[in-house]
Amino acid sequence: MGVITHVTADERERAVLVTVHVEGKTSLEAEGMQAELVRLAVSRGVEITGKVICRRKTVTSNFFVGKGKVSEIADLVREESADVVIFSNDLSPTQQKNLEKVIDAKTIDRTQLILDIFAARASSNEGKVQVELAQLLYLLPRLSGQGVRLSRLGGGIGTRGPGEQKLEVDRRRIRGRIGKLKRSLNDITARRGVRHRQRERIARITAALVGYTNSGKSTLFNTLTNARVATKNQLFSTLDPTVRKLSLGSKQTAFISDTVGFLNDLPHHLIESFKATLEEVVRADVLLHVIDASDHRIEEQKAAVIKVLEELGVLDKTILTVFNKIDKISDVNELKRIKRRFPDSFLISALKGRGLEDVLERLRRLMDKDTEDIELVIPHKCYAAMIMIREKGTIQREVYRENGVFIKARVPKKIKCAVLKTIKM
Ligand SMILES: Nc1nc2c(ncn2[C@@H]2O[C@H](COP(=O)(O)OP(=O)(O)OP(=O)(O)O)[C@@H](O)[C@H]2O)c(=O)[nH]1
Numbered sequence: 001m002g003v004i005t006h007v008t009a010d011e012r013e014r015a016v017l018v019t020v021h022v023e024g025k026t027s028l029e030a031e032g033m034q035a036e037l038v039r040l041a042v043s044r045g046v047e048i049t050g051k052v053i054c055r056r057k058t059v060t061s062n063f064f065v066g067k068g069k070v071s072e073i074a075d076l077v078r079e080e081s082a083d084v085v086i087f088s089n090d091l092s093p094t095q096q097k098n099l100e101k102v103i104d105a106k107t108i109d110r111t112q113l114i115l116d117i118f119a120a121r122a123s124s125n126e127g128k129v130q131v132e133l134a135q136l137l138y139l140l141p142r143l144s145g146q147g148v149r150l151s152r153l154g155g156g157i158g159t160r161g162p163g164e165q166k167l168e169v170d171r172r173r174i175r176g177r178i179g180k181l182k183r184s185l186n187d188i189t190a191r192r193g194v195r196h197r198q199r200e201r202i203a204r205i206t207a208a209l210v211g212y213t214n215s216g217k218s219t220l221f222n223t224l225t226n227a228r229v230a231t232k233n234q235l236f237s238t239l240d241p242t243v244r245k246l247s248l249g250s251k252q253t254a255f256i257s258d259t260v261g262f263l264n265d266l267p268h269h270l271i272e273s274f275k276a277t278l279e280e281v282v283r284a285d286v287l288l289h290v291i292d293a294s295d296h297r298i299e300e301q302k303a304a305v306i307k308v309l310e311e312l313g314v315l316d317k318t319i320l321t322v323f324n325k326i327d328k329i330s331d332v333n334e335l336k337r338i339k340r341r342f343p344d345s346f347l348i349s350a351l352k353g354r355g356l357e358d359v360l361e362r363l364r365r366l367m368d369k370d371t372e373d374i375e376l377v378i379p380h381k382c383y384a385a386m387i388m389i390r391e392k393g394t395i396q397r398e399v400y401r402e403n404g405v406f407i408k409a410r411v412p413k414k415i416k417c418a419v420l421k422t423i424k425m
């Protein structure tokens with residue numbers, strides 16, 4: 001396998017972006033779709049040399065768009081000496097092949113662009129395995145015949161294979177590889193499960209940050225925990241999950257995790273492949289849904305995230321809605337409007353550290369809601385019960401007596417049950 005050459009600034013690929021708005025098919029309007037495609041392309045580091053937008057009622061099976069539009073795109077590609085055409089939509093393998101033939105340039109779709117960004121960002125073993133799986137699942141139906149070498153496309157966008165290598169593959173090998181990747185993901189999930197259970201033993205509550213990509217999750221994570229997760233003004237900065245202790249005051253331990261961000265119409269098998277990373281979200285007690293309040297499409301952002309959360313089956317959890325970047329909003333009425341529209345939400349600036357105390361206070365209250373007071377004597381031999389109370393509860397009184405230790409404490413309900421059981425044994 002050949003190693004991909006890194007693309008330097010002056011050899012950036014030149015791209016023509018094609019946005020096709022198909023009536024009733026996408027959650028965004030044409031301009032919104034184009035803006036998002038631009039951000040994705042910029043995040044991937046290509047140079048945008050042309051933009052085409054078109055609206056259609058239906059798509060054509062051979063080219064996705066009409067013949068006239070295809071020649072318009074081909075002309076633009078020639079004039080601009082573009083290397084690649086990027087569609088805002090998912091193309092079928094046939095449409096992609098036909099377009100490439102007529103346009104005479106590499107043509108990729110939105111999913112491939114997103115996968116490419118993920119491949120460029122993946123650094124941990126877990127991230128790489130997940131990205132490779134998603135790429136292979138995408139590639140499999142696109143292989144006609146055997147022994148397809150993606151390297152025919154040349155270096156750069158859309159050809160970046162997992163682990164910095166070009167993909168050079170045949171179906172049988174891909175299927176074998178997919179099986180192997182799935183097995184190693186199962187191992188990763190199992191290890192993550194063990195770590196989570198260890199944390200669960202000492203934590204009263206675990207929270208997970210979720211939200212649209214670039215909404216400021218990692219910035220909030222860093223501000224709350226003094227961590228140093230990289231934050232950047234680009235899409236999908238974070239791929240790997242990070243978990244840290246979150247201090248909520250005396251003796252109360254909480255954990256909080258930062259993970260990959262979401263996007264409108266995120267490719268389904270990307271979510272499937274990233275289930276190991278998203279385990280932290282699935283296992284959390286509380287979700288902090290971070291929304292960029294300064295974006296004029298907060299409703300769409302929110303809906304896109306809710307859709308992914310639904311797919312993960314986590315909508316029944318407690319979800320705190322946190323509007324971030326309020327320092328970028330100078331119009332007070334705009335903030336009032338948001339608060340009126342989402343009365344139960346928080347308005348914060350993760351960057352400036354504004355409004356965070358209210359969020360922490362709510363987390364504290366959520367922890368307390370689930371607790372009960374206990375007063376009992378714990379026999380000396382029941383050391384395990386004592387440890388449980390110390391780790392998970394807040395002890396108010398502790399008196400040593402002949403028959404054991406008298407304890408007055410506030411503990412989570414499930415700990416109370418466990419303590420009583422241990423004592424009776
Ligand atoms: N003005 C302002 N900018 C912010 C705030 N929070 C985050 N940002 C900026 O928004 C950009 C994205 O922030 P991140 O924390 O990387 O966002 P994220 O949600 O983790 O993004 P991904 O990991 O890419 O999904 C960075 O340039 C941050 O500096 C805020 O409260 N105010």
Ligand SMILES: [Mg+2]
Nearest residue numbers: 217218237238
């Ligand atoms: Mg991040």
